[in-house]
Amino acid sequence: MEIKALIAQTVEEAVKKAFPGVETGLSYEALLEVPPDSKMGDFAFPCFRLSKALRMAPPMIALKLGEAIDKPELCRAENVNGYLNFFLNRENFARDTLQKVMAAPEKWGSGEEGRGKTACVEYSSINIAKRFHLGHLSTTVIGNSLKRIYDFQGWNTVSINHLGDWGTQFGKMIAAYKRWGNKEEVEAGGVDEMTRLYVRFNQEAQDNAELEDEGRAWFKKIEDGDPEALEIFHWFKDVTLKDAMRVYDILGVHFDSYAGESFYADKTDRIVRELEEKNLLRESDGAKIVDLSEYDMPPCLILKSDGATLYATRDLAAAIYRKETYHFDQSLYIVAYQQDLHFRQFFKVLELMGYDWARDQCKHVAFGMVSYEGQGLSTRKGVMIYLDELLQKAQEKALEIIREKSPNLPNKEEVARQVGVGAVVYATLQNNRIKDIDFRWDRALNFDGETGPYVQYTFARCGAVLRKAGELDAAPDYGALTDDEAQAVLRLLARFPEDVRAACRTNEPYMVTRAVTDIAKAYNKYYYEHRILEGEAAAQAARVQLTDAVRAVIKTGLYLIGMEAPERM
Ligand code: ARG
Numbered sequence: 001m002e003i004k005a006l007i008a009q010t011v012e013e014a015v016k017k018a019f020p021g022v023e024t025g026l027s028y029e030a031l032l033e034v035p036p037d038s039k040m041g042d043f044a045f046p047c048f049r050l051s052k053a054l055r056m057a058p059p060m061i062a063l064k065l066g067e068a069i070d071k072p073e074l075c076r077a078e079n080v081n082g083y084l085n086f087f088l089n090r091e092n093f094a095r096d097t098l099q100k101v102m103a104a105p106e107k108w109g110s111g112e113e114g115r116g117k118t119a120c121v122e123y124s125s126i127n128i129a130k131r132f133h134l135g136h137l138s139t140t141v142i143g144n145s146l147k148r149i150y151d152f153q154g155w156n157t158v159s160i161n162h163l164g165d166w167g168t169q170f171g172k173m174i175a176a177y178k179r180w181g182n183k184e185e186v187e188a189g190g191v192d193e194m195t196r197l198y199v200r201f202n203q204e205a206q207d208n209a210e211l212e213d214e215g216r217a218w219f220k221k222i223e224d225g226d227p228e229a230l231e232i233f234h235w236f237k238d239v240t241l242k243d244a245m246r247v248y249d250i251l252g253v254h255f256d257s258y259a260g261e262s263f264y265a266d267k268t269d270r271i272v273r274e275l276e277e278k279n280l281l282r283e284s285d286g287a288k289i290v291d292l293s294e295y296d297m298p299p300c301l302i303l304k305s306d307g308a309t310l311y312a313t314r315d316l317a318a319a320i321y322r323k324e325t326y327h328f329d330q331s332l333y334i335v336a337y338q339q340d341l342h343f344r345q346f347f348k349v350l351e352l353m354g355y356d357w358a359r360d361q362c363k364h365v366a367f368g369m370v371s372y373e374g375q376g377l378s379t380r381k382g383v384m385i386y387l388d389e390l391l392q393k394a395q396e397k398a399l400e401i402i403r404e405k406s407p408n409l410p411n412k413e414e415v416a417r418q419v420g421v422g423a424v425v426y427a428t429l430q431n432n433r434i435k436d437i438d439f440r441w442d443r444a445l446n447f448d449g450e451t452g453p454y455v456q457y458t459f460a461r462c463g464a465v466l467r468k469a470g471e472l473d474a475a476p477d478y479g480a481l482t483d484d485e486a487q488a489v490l491r492l493l494a495r496f497p498e499d500v501r502a503a504c505r506t507n508e509p510y511m512v513t514r515a516v517t518d519i520a521k522a523y524n525k526y527y528y529e530h531r532i533l534e535g536e537a538a539a540q541a542a543r544v545q546l547t548d549a550v551r552a553v554i555k556t557g558l559y560l561i562g563m564e565a566p567e568r569m
Contacts, residue, residue, distance in 0.1 A: 002495040003093065005029055006074060007043050007086050014068040015050070024053040038484050041078070041085030048082055058082030090482035097494045098478070098545050105552030108493075109500040109560075114155025120322050121147045121157055123334035124253065125260070127164030128240045129173055129194040132247050134385040135336075135377055138367045138437070141428040143334040144253045144562045145509035146365070152560060153504045158326050162318065163260025165237055168308075169198065171219025174232050175211065176201035178218075186236075190243050194236060223265070247387050250421055252562060264317040268309045271316045275302060280352055290349050300345040312346045319350055319362060330361055332507065337366040337434065365507045368436040370428075394420035397445055398453070405447070406569060415566045419453050420445075422563040426452030429509045429561050450517050452563060455554060458520035460569040462551035465532055469544045472537060480539035481546060485526040489546060492519045496553055500560065509561055516557030523550045 008029035015024060026049065033044045047061040054061055062079035069077045073092050078085045101108045123143020126136050143159070150157045176197035177186070186193045205211040221229035241258070248254070272288070275281045281288045286305030292298065301310045322331055333343060343364035350358035371377060372385050398420035402412050409415060427444040428437065447453045481490065496515055503511035532543040555565045 002498055003088065003491055004032055004043065007045075007088075008032055010069060010071055010074065010077075010086075011045050011065065011084070014065040018064040018068040019054055022054060024050060026050070026053075035085065040080075042075075042088045042487075043086040045084040045086070046082070047079075047084060088487070090487055091478045093494075094481035094486065094490055094542070094546075095476075095478040097490045098476070098481075098542075098549055101493055101549040101553065102545065105549065106556065108549075108553055109152065109497045109556055111153040111497065111501055111504075113501065113504070114150060114153045116156075117154075117329040118156045118158065118326055119150050119330040119332065120160060120326055120328045121150065121332045121334070122160040122162050123147075124248075124255070125162040125164065125335070126240075126244055128237050128260075129170070129191060129198065130164075130240075131191050131195070131384075132244050132387045133377070134370055134372060134387060134390060134439070137387060137390075137424070138370060138428055138433075139334045139336070140248075140251065140253055141425050141562060142365070142367060142433060142509055143332075144251065145429060145512070145560060146332065146334065146504075146507055148560050148562065149500060149504050149509065149512065152500065152556075155330075158257065158322075158328070159255045160257045160259065160322070161255040163237070163258055163262070166261035166265050166314065168215065168219045170222060170233055170236070171217070172201050172205075172211075172215035173198050173236065174218040174222075174229060175214040177232060186239060190239050194239070243388070247391065250388075250391050250417075251425070252564070259318075259321075261311075261314045261318075264314040264321065265309065267317040267321060268313045271313060271320070272302060272309075274353060275349075278353055280349070290352065292345060292348055295348055297341065297345055297348065300349050312342065312349070315342075315346045316349060316353075319346070319358065320355065323355070323357060328361065330363065332363050332365050334365045334367070337368060340364065340366055363507070365433065367433040370437045370439060372439050373441070374438060391421055391424060394424050394445075396420070397441060398423065401445060401447070401453075402569070409568060411568075415569055418564040418566045419456060419569070422452040422456055422558070424452075425562050426455070426513065429513045432508055432510050450521075453569075455516050455520045455558065456563070456566055457569050458523055459551060459554045459558065459565045460567060461527065462523070462547050462554070463567050465527075465547045466544065466551065469533055469540070469547075472541045472544055474537035474541045476542035476545050477536065477538035478542050480536070480542040483530070485522070485529050486543075486546060489519065489522045489526050489550060492522055493549055493553055496557070503560075512557050512560045516554050516561075519550060519553060519557070523547075 011028040015022070028045070031045060031049055033046060035041050035044045047065065048058040050061050051058050059079070059082045062082050062084045065084055066077050066079045073089055075086045075088045078087070121143055124136060124140040126132055147157050147159045173194060180200060181193070181197050189196070201211060201215065218229055222233050275290065280290050281302060282291050284299065287301060288303040289299035289301055292300055300312050302313050303309060319331065322328060335343070347358045347362050350362070377385065395416050399412060399416035402409060402416055402419065423444040427439055430450070443449065444451060445453060447457060481487070492515070499511050499515035503509055530543065532547065533540055558565045
């Protein structure tokens with residue numbers, strides 16, 4: 001339990017003991033204050049908040065509560081002017097915290113909340129025949145982090161890349177390929193060549209109506225399983241995925257399933273039939289819809305007038321498929337906030353179909369927009385940032401900085417990769433999801449601000465301290481860790497498991513980013529104000545153990561947000 005909660009519990013027990021039978025209805029934890037000067041204690045409880053319920057003057061309450069507290073191993077309490085000031089037993093707290101962390105350093109922060117439960121985590125979900133651009137960075141990075149956090153909390157996770165690989169544009173692309181394309185050019189040019197073909201198709205189709213028919217015919221062939229159409233279609237997919245894989249590899253992102261929209265295209269009949277049977281389908285201009293006006297939403301489109309399915313139809317099929325296949329307890333969709341309405345609509349349709357699980361198990365984990373150096377992203381207006389190029393640039397920029405800062409580092413390229421990619425990941429997970437992000441190089445790669453490189457640097461610094469310390473055979477004297485700076489670090493280490501748990505419950509990776517950043521800052525403050533490898537051997541051993549624990553927890557935190565931890569920087 002976090003130290004503040006332990007003190008709050010102590011207050012609560014004292015109230016029960018000193019004033020039996022009184023219910024105050026107060027949250028003691030919320031009332032605990034941190035005195036401006038640690039000479040006045042680590043925490044203070046203002047007793048006047050109890051005087052109404054207890055019908056007693058605050059100084060008297062403080063006196064009685066003080067007498068009721070007998071926990072020397074945790075703290076001592078002094079009453080001053082109606083306040084109960086708590087002085088932690090700092091040595092015990094240091095011993096207790098470090099022994100707990102060091103018992104299994106790489107597991108500190110893990111949990112059992114998800115034991116026996118399954119979470120589907122859908123993220124990235126890129127579109128076939130389109131370049132992987134900055135617009136898909138957040139979903140990829142947030143999803144990867146959430147998957148790791150859920151795993152760490154004991155969940156069985158299934159990571160899904162719901163590929164955008166269905167729609168008439170694929171028919172058009174094949175038609176264009178058959179007319180003007182060739183195998184070598186697509187192999188060599190990849191997604192760019194497919195885009196070129198598609199753009200040409202749309203241009204020429206303006207004066208040549210036949211083309212549209214050709215496109216439609218090819219899409220029909222895909223739908224009907226024509227071997228040639230399928231072969232080209234699958235090949236387009238492979239080429240796109242090969243490009244995407246490079247990005248996934250650099251980011252350390254993996255998927256258990258790539259079942260995308262096309263996978264569900266033949267599973268929508270059942271949805272339509274079910275909607276019909278449950279009397280939920282309405283005709284509207286020849287199309288079939290589910291009316292949602294009762295829920296203040298526009299109708300959910302199920303079938304076009306030509307009988308073609310829609311995005312929502314395939315999502316309905318996918319949700320039910322995932323439930324029946326994975327038996328999830330949670331199904332997360334890491335998708336931009338712009339699709340909020342879509343998710344509310346199809347979740348509601350699932351509910352109306354009688355799938356009650358949709359209400360509390362399906363979650364749209366939304367996030368804000370990304371801009372780049374102050375410019376919004378757009379396909380049309382030209383600012384198009386491709387993820388492979390961005391990550392490449394990040395590594396180059398990091399290499400420049402490292403060359404300058406650490407000319408003697410042997411593995412500069414490797415570290416530049418870890419730092420450059422880490423800087424991008426960190427910048428993406430720095431704030432709560434819904435906040436828009438403006439990605440800026442000078443901010444992301446600043447080694448001194450609240451950045452990825454800063455946290456990584458602290459990790460490397462801990463490693464350097466440990467290497468310098470070598471083997472110490474003295475048993476740690478935890479009395480050496482009672483200063484404010486060491487205690488600040490210890491408190492953050494102690495609460496790390498709660499931070500991870502909160503990140504998991506709220507699907508907010510930034511809570512882990514925040515936690516590691518705070519630990520890094522607190523440790524650096526400690527590092528500057530104290531000599532770790534001086535004085536008594538036992539005191540050194542304690543400071544080194546603190547360093548060791550910080551190093552382990554930063555490593556875990558970085559892993560959970562999807563960053564690597566360079567040994568040296
Ligand atoms: N491919 C879509 C896009 O890039 C995102 C898919 C989101 N997932 C879903 N199940 N609808 O916008």
